[in-house]
Each structure stands twice: as C-alpha cells, then as structure tokens.
Amino acid sequence: MPLPGVSLGCDYNPEQWSPDVWREDAALMRQAGVGLVAVNIFGWSNLEPSPGRYRFDDLDQVVELMHANGIKINLGTGTSSPPPWLTTLHPEMLPVAADGTTRYPGGRQGFCPSSPVYRERALALVEKVADRYGKHPAIALWHVSNEIGCHNALCYCETSTEAFREWLRARYHKIETLNEAWGTSFWSQRYGAWDEIRTPRLTLSFRNPGQLIDFQRFSSDNLLDHYRAEAAILRRHSDVPVTTNFMVTAHIRNQDYWTWAPEMDVVANDHYLDNRLGEPAAELSFAADLTRGLAGGRPWMLMEQSTGAVNWQPHNLTKAPGEMIRNSLTHVARGADSICFFQWRASAQGAEKFHSALLPHAGTDSTGFREVLKLSETLQRIGEVAGTEVESDVALLFSWESWWAAEGEARPSQAVTYLDQVHGAHRALREQGVTVDVIAPGTDLSRYKLVVVPCLYLISDADAQLITDYVAAGGRLVVTFFSGIVDERDRVRLGGYPGAFRDVLGVRSEEFAPLKPGTTVTLSNGQSATLWTERLQATTATTIATYDDGPMAGLPAITRNQHGAGTAWYIATNADMSDLLKEAAEVSGRQTDKNVEIVRRSGGGRSYLFVINHSTDPVEFPATGHDLVTGQPVTGALRVEGGGVAVVREEAS
Missing domain, CATH: 3.20.20.80 (Glycosidases)
Structure with a gap:
C-alpha cells in the first residue's frame, strides 16, 4: 500500500484553481x-498545450507544495482524455459507436483505444512525466490514465476493426477455427477470409453471440495492453507501485x-x-x-x-x-x-x-x-x-464473461439479468451475517465450506470440473437457475440443462419456462417465486420444494443432491434463498438485524470485529476487547447505536 495505516486520500485538480488556493488547500488537507492526493489525472492539455511543447511549471509547484506539507502523491499519467488539438489534428482517432456514428470531443475519453495516434502521443507524455518525477520523494503511487474504458471501451471504427481482426488471428490462427467457435453456419455467416470480419455494429436483426463475446474480450484486452504500455514506461523510471482505478460497480461491465x-x-x-x-x-x-x-x-x-x-x-x-x-x-x-x-x-x-x-x-x-x-x-x-485480511469460508463465483454472455440479445427472458441474480445471492448471505469471498471460476475451492454459483450461464468444462470435484471431496454447493448452460464459445451443452452441472446437482431440465414480469408462482415450502421456472426432473437428487401452481405445477423447484462426500443444492426459480443458504452455510441463526454488517479481519495474531449498523435502532453483539472507534473497553457485549460503527480489537480466547 502507498501509505501505512488506514490512509485518507483524495483527487485534487489544481488546474481548476489559482496558486493562492493551492496553498490554502494544502493547509486544509x-x-x-x-495523506495522499491524486494529481494530474486530467492534466494532458495543461502539460502539453500544443504538439510537442511541454509545460511543467504548475505541476512542479503543486508537487513541491504537497511534499513540503508532508502529503504523498498518487501521480496520474494524464492520458485519460486527449487535448482538443490532438483530435483536431487527427479526427480519425475519435471513437465510433455501435450505430456507426462518431462521438466528438467535449466530454472525456474521446478517443479510440486502438488508435496508433493516441497510443504514440499518450506514451510520449508518460515518458515526459515519468522522467521528470520518477525519483521524486513525494511520489508514493503511479496512476495510469483514469477509470479506463468507462466511456470508450467499445469502439467500432475501422481502426478497431483491423485491431479486432489481428486479435482474432492470434486467438484462432485459422479462419475455420473461428467459424466453428462462432457457429457461422447459422444464417449464412461463414467467413472465407479475415478481412471479411468487422466489429459487431448494430444490424437489422440479432447479432452473432460468439462475435459479440469475442468483441468484449478483445476490447478488454486492448485496453489492458495500453495499460501495460504505460506501466512499462513508469517502471523504467521508478520503483514506485503502479496501478489504475477499476470500476467494480453495478453499471460498468466492459x-x-x-x-x-x-x-x-x-x-x-x-x-x-x-x-x-x-x-x-x-x-x-x-x-x-x-x-x-x-x-x-x-x-x-x-x-x-x-x-x-x-x-x-x-x-x-x-x-x-x-x-x-x-x-x-x-x-x-x-x-x-x-x-x-x-x-x-x-x-x-x-x-x-x-x-x-x-x-x-x-x-x-x-x-x-x-x-x-x-x-x-x-x-x-x-x-x-x-x-490484516478478511475472514471468510464462503465463496461466490463471479464472471465478467458470463455477465456478457448471459445478457446477450436473444435469450430466454430479458427480465433475467446476471447482476441481479448475483446481488441477490450475496445479499442473502450478508443478511445472515456471512462474509463472502467473491472469486473467479477456476479458483481453488478447497478451503471453503460453501460455494455459491448464481446464474453462471457460461463456464468452461475445466472450471466446471473443479466445482464438481470440490463437492465430491466433501464441499457444499448452491447453484441457481440459468447456470452451466454454455461453454466458453457460448455453445449450448446438449442433453438437458443445467448443462455442466447436471451430474453434480442430480437433475435434468428439458425446457426453460420463464414467467412474465409481475407473475408469481407458489412453492410447496410456502415461498413465492418470480421470473423463471423450468421443466425439471430429479435424477439422483431429493426434491425440497415443488411448484404448487404455474406452468410447471408439481415439478421440482428446489433440490438437494449427495455427490461423493458433499452436497449440492439447485434453485430452479427466482425465490428467496435465505433459508437454504442458512442451511448450506451452517449458520445457527442470524447474528443480528439484516441491516447490520458483521465482518472480521485478522492477521499477525490480531483479530478485529467490525460492526456497522445501517439501521436506526441500537444493536448488541457478543464481544470482548477494545473498541478502537470509541476508545472504550468491551466486556461480553458490544452495543452499537443506530447508524453507528464499531471496530473491536478482540481479546484472545
């Protein structure tokens, strides 16, 4: 980490203010x-006001001012938005949307990620910044660009088309292999040469799903390649850590x-x-x-x-x-x-x-x-x-590739969205007081007592086998509907759903039966469910709940299967998972109100209990130690007022 302890930091944009304000700001900081300020995030037009003419006077003053006040710097490379002179000289570097229209300057990230002009000019700026400040003692962290791909991750211009083709050549080597991967026999889409392939702009009908997911992969890889290029320059000039800011949020997925x-x-x-x-x-x-x-x-x-x-x-x-x-x-x-x-x-x-x-x-x-x-x-x-590190023995599998594929243009129900299902599973565990590690498919699962797989539509055979082996060795698994359906090519696994997980779950589904939004079905366990049902049969599994009504009345909705030494549950509809997850995670009872978060961090012989009370009522939780927030001892029970927080250094038992 750039600073010791739990540091407080911020973005600072001094180019918006006068030097008098800079001095006031440093004192107030x-x-x-x-302890840490990110500067030069959007500094390109200030540092290079015209082609090849660099001006560092203002940034020099800000760096020295922060240094004099004992404030460390997270120094941006300044490449996140090109200056107007660059797009005026090279309008061909502007991004093109899926409808084929060009997006113009005036906002931010107004460039095609595949543009060689952008790459050349951006790396030239990084070279100058790194050379000038690479050894400065105030620099604690390097910040490549900013929120990379927030607005321009997907560009459909001719330059991107050429770059996409090169990426595809490297991935598939032969055009016949690409045709097989994309299933181009459908709708007479078979390609005879690489130069016939374009970026997947909007069409009159649905686009090819294989092409769409590969374009997402290409776009992510393309942006990452530019990050690597900037980072390589920084590391030549400096031994300070290098990063960029991810956007792990509900509305960014590229x-x-x-x-x-x-x-x-x-x-x-x-x-x-x-x-x-x-x-x-x-x-x-x-x-x-x-x-x-x-x-x-x-x-x-x-x-x-x-x-x-x-x-x-x-x-x-x-x-x-x-x-x-x-x-x-x-x-x-x-x-x-x-x-x-x-x-x-x-x-x-x-x-x-x-x-x-x-x-x-x-x-x-x-x-x-x-x-x-x-x-x-x-x-x-x-x-x-x-x-210290967070304690958790429950894992939830999450995949950006599955997110892209599960929300394709032609799918069983537009009402079913990947992130809603993932959030629902995580929320149900959080409300039980269970801390969850969110991990990638293919991760070693052996240390977890429970693995939850929500709506994992796309998964490779190898990653699915790891999950099956985990259960056979004694693990506990919960899988929700629309999981295991396709492989990494977005090709349906034949023989019945849920595809890759049929054997471990002990079920076989013949047909999806999505529900219209607003439609509710009743389950035999007293719950109601929405969005999804399916024509499911239990092969080796035990039925836990059936549909009382709806298109699949009488058929299994929730099942449990013994597989090897472990247990696997399947939830074939959109129902409340709280009780099932409580059973699967072996939670003896809700630790506190669902609006109260209980998390532990530990390491080096220390253990810290975090209690964050989002409710308006006070809560009590068993604890003994010292509350770092209030400075008060805690003996037996911790009381946290409504809206309050506590961090208890726990005494060793």
Missing part, C-alpha cells in the same frame, strides 16, 4: 489528515478485471453508492468483496468514493449524517487499507460542479467538512487494522 488484476501492484477501485438500486449499501458490500477477490484476498485501496451526492444519476441523493462514515468503514471492513474520495475541493465549473467533495462549495463551516474531520479521526484510530 493537513488539517483534515489527508473489462474482465480477473485478467487485469495480476498486472496491478496495488488493486484499487472506484465505488459510488448507486441510489438507482433497491439496496445501495448491499451493493457496496458486494463491490468491496469482489475488489478483495481481485486483490487475491489481500488489502486494497478505495481510489474514489463520494462524501455525498454525485452528479450523474437521475436523482443525485445526498448522504444522511453518518452514512459516509458507514460507507467508508464497510470498505475497510471488507479489505480496504486506503480510503480516498473524488475530490478534494468541489469544482466551480464543468460537468462535475455538483459532485460532492471533501471541501464542499459551502467551505469548512459545513456539516460535510465536519464529517470529513470525524472520518479522518476514525481512520487514524483504527489504523492498526491495516495489513
């Missing part, structure tokens, strides 16, 4: 306990971060509370667990979050008193050792002028700034937690 994470010296994520969701705090917990999975279970950093409202949702809600601190400690509880914000000072102009900041438009005499000071004090109090 010191007062607020800010990078397969399982392939990106090994390239990061530190895994970092941006996360903003999404008030378009039914339970934003539950999604925050999932995102934090997934980021920890990307970090291999090790500590990670939260590169961006907001103190209050954002500017890009339809309704930009502010945070209630204490909510920002609860959000921050949820990230810490789930593995973050650095808590950073966008941004330090709220902008007076530009598209993000109504985005909240550590220092709001109202200034220091504000509720928001006082809460920042309180958070800073809290992070300092719990600093000894840094370096």
